Amino acid sequence: xxxxxxxxxxxxxxxxxxxxxxSMALTGRLVxxxxxxxxxxxxxxxxxxxxxxxxxxxxxxxxxANGIEIATNKPVCTIxxxxxxxxxxxxxxEVLSQELGLSEENVRKRVEKYTSIERIxxxxxxxxxxxxxxxxxxxxxxxxxxxxxxxxxxxxxxxLGFTGSDNQGVIGLEVKYEDYLKGINGxxxxxxxxxxxxxxxxxxxxxxxxxxxxxHISLDVNIQKYAEQAAYKVMESKxxxxxxxxxxxxxxxxxxxxxxxxxxxxxxxxxxxxxxxEDYLDETISDEKLNELLNGMWRNACISDTYExxxxxxxxxxxxxLEAGVLDLHDRFSCPGFKRVEDRIIRCHKAGGHGSQDFIDxxxxxxxxxxxxxxxxxxxENTYKYYNKLGLFNRTGVDIPxxxxxxxxKLDNIGxxxxxxxxxxxSFQITPLQLLRAASASINGGKLVTxxxxxxxxxxxxxxxxxxxxxxxxxxxxxxxxETMKILLEAVVADGTGRRAYLPxxxxxxxxxxxxxxxxxxxxxxxxxxxxxxxxxxxxxxLILIDEPVGIYYGGTIAAPVVAELFDNILPYMGIEEKYTExxxxxxxxxxxxxxxxVGKTKKEMxxxxxxxxxxxxxxxxxxxxxxxxxxxxxxxxNKNSALVLYY
Numbered sequence: 001x002x003x004x005x006x007x008x009x010x011x012x013x014x015x016x017x018x019x020x021x022x023s024m025a026l027t028g029r030l031v032x033x034x035x036x037x038x039x040x041x042x043x044x045x046x047x048x049x050x051x052x053x054x055x056x057x058x059x060x061x062x063x064x065a066n067g068i069e070i071a072t073n074k075p076v077c078t079i080x081x082x083x084x085x086x087x088x089x090x091x092x093x094e095v096l097s098q099e100l101g102l103s104e105e106n107v108r109k110r111v112e113k114y115t116s117i118e119r120i121x122x123x124x125x126x127x128x129x130x131x132x133x134x135x136x137x138x139x140x141x142x143x144x145x146x147x148x149x150x151x152x153x154x155x156x157x158x159x160l161g162f163t164g165s166d167n168q169g170v171i172g173l174e175v176k177y178e179d180y181l182k183g184i185n186g187x188x189x190x191x192x193x194x195x196x197x198x199x200x201x202x203x204x205x206x207x208x209x210x211x212x213x214x215x216h217i218s219l220d221v222n223i224q225k226y227a228e229q230a231a232y233k234v235m236e237s238k239x240x241x242x243x244x245x246x247x248x249x250x251x252x253x254x255x256x257x258x259x260x261x262x263x264x265x266x267x268x269x270x271x272x273x274x275x276x277x278e279d280y281l282d283e284t285i286s287d288e289k290l291n292e293l294l295n296g297m298w299r300n301a302c303i304s305d306t307y308e309x310x311x312x313x314x315x316x317x318x319x320x321x322l323e324a325g326v327l328d329l330h331d332r333f334s335c336p337g338f339k340r341v342e343d344r345i346i347r348c349h350k351a352g353g354h355g356s357q358d359f360i361d362x363x364x365x366x367x368x369x370x371x372x373x374x375x376x377x378x379x380x381e382n383t384y385k386y387y388n389k390l391g392l393f394n395r396t397g398v399d400i401p402x403x404x405x406x407x408x409x410k411l412d413n414i415g416x417x418x419x420x421x422x423x424x425x426x427s428f429q430i431t432p433l434q435l436l437r438a439a440s441a442s443i444n445g446g447k448l449v450t451x452x453x454x455x456x457x458x459x460x461x462x463x464x465x466x467x468x469x470x471x472x473x474x475x476x477x478x479x480x481x482x483e484t485m486k487i488l489l490e491a492v493v494a495d496g497t498g499r500r501a502y503l504p505x506x507x508x509x510x511x512x513x514x515x516x517x518x519x520x521x522x523x524x525x526x527x528x529x530x531x532x533x534x535x536x537x538x539x540x541x542x543l544i545l546i547d548e549p550v551g552i553y554y555g556g557t558i559a560a561p562v563v564a565e566l567f568d569n570i571l572p573y574m575g576i577e578e579k580y581t582e583x584x585x586x587x588x589x590x591x592x593x594x595x596x597x598x599v600g601k602t603k604k605e606m607x608x609x610x611x612x613x614x615x616x617x618x619x620x621x622x623x624x625x626x627x628x629x630x631x632x633x634x635x636x637x638x639n640k641n642s643a644l645v646l647y648y
Contacts, residue, residue, distance in 0.1 A: 375423025
């Protein structure tokens with residue numbers, strides 16, 4: 001009996017000890033949670049009763065070379081619903097479907113969805129959002145937002161690119177410089193009950209968004225307009241598939257214009273342009289096919305498509321021959337209209353041939369047999385050596401996504417026929433920009449530049465965040481060869497196949513090309529011309545490609561005049577003044593005008609009149625106040641800066 005009482009006491013003691021220890025542990029845990037973890041759990045509790053709504057950051061603008069805004073933002077709204085707060089669901093569904101142009105079924109799914117917040121539509125015009133706001137629906141949230149807006153609609157569409165519904169770049173510069181342009185979104189944090197209903201009069205937490213930075217580019221709106229105007233004009237007149245035109249500074253690689261006609265509307269990028277849509281008027285386009293067509297419409301062919309460059313590539317063959325020391329400009333060649341290479345007869349574009357000629361005449365005539373011979377002199381290994389120095393095996397590094405690379409023979413596979421056809425720009429493919437870059441090195445003193453648009457990144461207050469820099473490789477071509485190329489290519493325009501690019505007062509150099517598309521004898525061609533000015537100090541270089549022109553298709557006939565028209569517009573705009581030779585002044589009657597009758601005019605009247613007429617020197621004679629005689633006589637024609645003698 002005594003033993004049992006002792007045993008029970010021991011058990012009670014153990015139980016009491018366990019209870020005390022458990023109580024102490026619980027008390028310690030409570031102290032830890034309530035004192036040391038109080039802030040953490042308070043924050044977690046707050047999170048459970050907070051609803052988060054994003055505030056989109058303002059995307060940075062894109063400015064052209066003149067500081068003109070070519071990509072900006074338009075205020076719009078995002079419409080969302082909170083299921084727990086909606087008091088009139090049917091009315092909300094009816095109004096939102098009508099105002100937002102959505103099906104009732106679509107809106108109903110979102111309104112009846114048990115989520116903390118459900119987005120109905122983004123990029124809603126402010127006027128529409130204001131009409132919805134007037135209904136004062138509980139549970140319908142209207143947040144301010146931004147939509148990308150392009151003031152010039154289709155201008156340089158495939159260069160600039162556009163943004164998606166989330167305001168992120170999709171193609172072009174918009175996606176390339178996304179990290180600079182996008183900014184950082186903000187947040188609105190609203191307190192709610194356990195049922196998801198917002199607590200009235202509860203203060204909102206707001207994390208302000210940070211705007212994106214601005215991008216400044218080398219593209220010049222005015223040069224782009226001139227280039228697009230010229231491209232569309234020839235595309236329509238020749239019923240061509242498309243026209244590509246690039247305008248660049250050959251000295252540093254800054255691109256002033258890049259045209260891919262037809263362009264598309266950046267403010268409506270998911271609508272097919274007429275040139276594509278008209279081919280599918282009677283068809284139902286599947287989603288897969290539509291995506292294919294849209295991707296084709298957005299494609300920047302100047303950098304993404306390759307082609308056989310044809311005779312414009314004779315620039316590169318000439319550079320290789322001069323650099324290899326296997327060509328003298330006075331070397332003579334014979335052209336009977338063809339050249340036999342192994343078992344192939346390869347013809348010149350002139351059926352009867354050019355006869356005997358030196359190299360200067362050969363390049364002016366764009367004679368294929370001449371270039372086949374100098375290509376053979378250079379040889380395959382040396383040819384590829386100079387191709388490599390001119391960047392033809394690598395992408396140019398242009399700051400637009402989607403650049404393609406050249407398609408070349410393997411060196412081991414180059415025989416005499418391949419070498420012959422390569423010499424005049426056939427049997428391999430490059431991009432238009434690769435050709436423009438290589439040609440720039442040929443005439444700029446030998447620098448291999450990186451073509452580019454981006455110049456700098458700034459904040460809204462003008463502070464420079466980053467100055468964009470690009471690689472330049474010196475001595476890709478010797479200075480001596482570069483000087484020779486400028487002279488040769490100016491001769492092509494002055495007195496060769498490129499004469500339709502000649503502009504009085506401006507020294508223009510260039511090279512024509514007419515490339516037959518594959519398969520051969522299909523009757524489909526790409527007509528092109530590469531030109532630069534001034535020929536003695538190149539400040540601008542341009543390349544135009546006209547795809548499948550109808551009728552006359554020779555590059556010298558239809559492509560060269562387009563570049564001449566372009567240069568006629570942009571050279572004065574760029575501050576490059578006409579410098580007429582004496583021969584040009586006489587031939588084109590430059591600056592001549594008919595001398596007016598000054599007899600009877602007072603000295604005061606003469607002072608005002610001489611501001612209008614471009615006389616070089618004026619020699620007054622006599623003491624009178626009125627002109628009594630003049631020389632030259634009234635009605636005579638004189639050139640500007642001629643002298644005028646007045647007798648008073």
